[in-house]
Amino acid sequence: MNEKRNISEGYVPSLIETKWQQKWHADGLYNANIDPNKPKHYALTMLPYPSGDLHIGHWYAMTPSDARARFMRMNGYNVMFPIGFDAFGLPAENAAIKNRVHPKQWTYKNIEFMRAQLRSMGAMWDWRREAISADPEYYRWTQWFFTRLYKHGLAYRKMSPVDFCPNCNTTLAREQVWGDDRHCERCGTPVIKKDLDQWFFRTTSYAEELLDYAGTDWPDRVRTLQTNWIGKSQGASVIFRTEQGDPLEIFTTRPDTLWGATFMVLSPEHPLVDKLTTPAQNDAVQEYKLQATRQSDIEREAVDKEKTGVFTGSFAINPVNGEKIQVWIADYVLMSYGTGAIMAVPAHDQRDFEFARKFGLEVRVVIQPEGADPLDGASMPASVPASGTMVNSGSLTGTSADEAFTAAIRYLEEKGTGKASTNYKLRDWLISRQRYWGAPIPMVYCGECGWNPVPDDQLPVLLPDDVEWKPTGESPLKLHPTWKNTSCPVCAKPAMRETDTMDTFMCSSWYHLRYLSPKYDRGPFDPQEYDYWMPVDTYTGGIEHANMHLIYTRFFHKAGRDMGIMKGREPMTQLRNQGMVLGEDHEKMSKSRGNVIAPDVLVERYGADAVRAFLMFFARWDMGAPWNSNGIDGTVRWLRRVWSAVIEPGTPANPDPEILVALRRKVHQTLRQVTRDFETFEFNTIVSALMELMNEMYKAREAGAGGTPAWQEAINLYLLMLAPVCPHVAEELWQYIGKPYSIHTQSWPKVDQAAAAEQEITLIVQVNGKLRDRITVPADIQDEAAKAIALASPAVQKLLGGRSPRQVILVPKRLVNIVL
């Protein structure tokens, strides 16, 4: 089939899309190489998990990222736009258990399929840089990073609870715990918490620095999410003592209310609980501890939940007044926040208040709000906010609560029983997973030498292939007959490997570095590539990763910098988030809900370019929307119109010169808007501006402008503007009009400001803020002239009825508001 015949058949995406994809690939058009003579631009889109199928949400995320990377390239940047796969993780293991396929096989088969899906998008990925986190040559370096963090004291081991199914005898991930009663997804048994020795990274050491976003262009929304997640609060740590003499440390943000503490509450998991529990209370305490382990933290923290708790039978001494107060346990105190123990000040904290009322504990007012009747602890209906004047507070009585805050800390420090303290909600990062399909934690335990990292020359610690899954779901690494046996890296005696693997967030914390040089074997990345490309200039991905992935990757970078491996403050300079595409039923898209929209079907039917354009057009990118296929026909119609405008320009028919001026004006105005919208990630209005321009061009062609120089300029600029959005059809038509290959290596056009300037504007005339007239006036109209014209309007004269206006408000070159 020859070229001309294709063209005359009209716009048939299938005839052009694969053709160009293959040519671009063969020519290495999108290969990114170091070029010191050009400014670089590292554009990164969050890497997909190879679940088996790309869904429309992936395209929604990636298409605009690709379009913008293309736009940057046309603006003279040397652009790198890599892709890869976040290939470890639980779904592969579930598939293994369910379908008896090896996770490796399942994962790599999925990757193969998804590569083809990704290629059909026509994105400018440099596939030579593809990185797959489950490749040994990748996870070798994930493990290497672990050992570095360990050597720098940033990885440590401690006991920590996991969700555990006592029937299956296995730990469960959050998504394996179902329902309000929190039962095991496999067997339905209620889940309990079990303490295991696990590895942690000291993310909290970087809490303070993570609060500082200097050097980033990140959305305020993300900064706020992270700041709240890190959750810094200032207060005091105070040491109470149990009757038996054990120190019992608490953190409080309100040290000023210390005199109002009438009891203490420990988390049921607190280490002192058993020691504090008296024989008479033991049954009740043990029973309560068990039921507390059955709940999620989210449930436990719920403020409006009915308060529960049990008295331990023991007392503690309040260090500021020597009073003996009861020690309770309650699930609303979490072991993971602060010290897992609180002083309860029911008069000024609502949760403590509800607890006190339920169990008949004393409520003692220590702060009297200004101008209110004196509060009575016994009868007050709710806690009151802690601001006002101190009462019943020893030496602090009479001062304001604000002053009392620092005074109380001074008092504690003088007495040596507390100090000013800062607490963070951020916890250390638990990275141990009792799973097979992840990077093995490269640590070895020796009876004599303890824990030691696997030496670099023995990395990677390879996952064994010959594993089996017991129906219980226990980790195959633990069950493997020989894998865990090794020798101690220090004394060479027989030793045991750690059988846990790493959280996949570890893999995704540095994938942007592996892209730099995925085959490099002398380090995690080639330093030359690093120095040229890093940091990531534009990072795009879902807002849902604001807290976990994006905090982990920042932590990882800062820790790497302090270890001399990475450079600079932040790994990603600019961040932009897309919203989520929900299913047509307005629910989150998922296989289990059966509401997944597959791009393949759409591409086959409408072509990749139309799908790309529609995805950019159908919703605000940063907001997302429920999917709706209805509008996609409009996008196809538009591309057909574009096709027809290029193929059938018509012949010049001596048009009115004003038609040509107006055409050029519209073209350059559109270019101005499209350029701005690319810069600000407003992709939907890029497409609508292009549609609008095409509508104008059809009218101009109708009026005889087709084939004129103005028309040809319009076509040229149109295709250049279209190229980042619809790369295939733009390339095809660019070739058709005889321009040199490739359109994607052309420069972004410049706006002709003079041509874009309006000669006339519509002056809005309001009376008392209501629209009364619209008058076309010269664009350079002066203020006084505009007022005069507005006042002379018949509509205004009628309303004035001979009166003179009280006030005339003028917005230059836009609006006149006449106030009567």
Next chain:
RNA sequence: GGGGAAGUGUCGGAAUUGGCAGACGAGCAUGACUUAGGAUCAUGUGCCGCAAGGCGUGCGGGUUCAAAUCCCGCCUUCCCCA
């Protein structure tokens, strides 16, 4: 529960960030061309009203010459929670 967002025609959405509400697209209606149309082209399309005109951006207040946009209080929906 905590944290973060968002509510605009029949639908997806636009609005130079305080200045013409509803761009663009879908849908619908009418017409043209057609043996035919899930093709193409043209025109119309927020609501009430014959009209003049009035009303309209989740609901209720407020600030302002002017509010979808700013402030206060509600309601609803969505996202994240190691």
